[in-house]
Amino acid sequence: MTDVNRAQFLTRGAAGGLALVAGGSVLGLAAGQAAGATAAGDVAIAKLAATAELLAVDFYSRAIASRKFVGDEREYLVDARRNERDHYRALAKVLGSGAPKGLGFQYPKGAFASRRSIAKLGVALETAFVGAYLGAVTALKSNDLKGVAAQIGASEAQHLSVFSEISLDDPVGISFPRALTAAQATKAVTPFLA
DSSP, rough: OOTTTTTOOOOOOGGGGGGOOOOOOHHHHHHHHOOSSSHHHHHHHHHHHHHHHHHHHHHHHHHHHHHHHHHHHHHHHHHHHHHHHHHHHHHHHHHHGOOOOOOBBBOTTTTTOOOOOOOEEEEEEEEHHHHHHHHHHHHHOOOHHHHHHHHHHHHHHHHHHHHHHHSSSSOOOOOSSSOOHHHHHHHHHHGGBO
């Protein structure tokens, strides 16, 4: 699994009026990629995915720092943040010095004000992440990377189900989540970039 993390991940857009923000040049590069052609396309997808993972790490860190979750829920957030860090490290290993780093993120006002507002933002973000990784499975050229995208997508779906339950959204979800193209994922993540 050398080339294992060129998974595209991106985000699904503004569920609940939320938008994502990621690294400008990284997103601009990935937005031009269609459903999957070249090794350069795989690299662009991996950069987009790595940006999304940094966003996820930041989100979980802020959710934990908010102190709105206690007990098992707080522990779940800690574990989910670890998952997101693992995802980022895998992608960064593939990208080497081209991996995005040091990005700043912004969120809607009041996003971390309550347990429910955090959960609703979590639903929006994780829905986008699931869609992005589903899109990556078909867009990537490398079969190894497709496998990694599917694994990360499954992990993101677990996170989505937890936030769906907390936010009182449908915890079962839908039978066929929507796959996102790189351009759609980029559009979903861009509002969160500082």
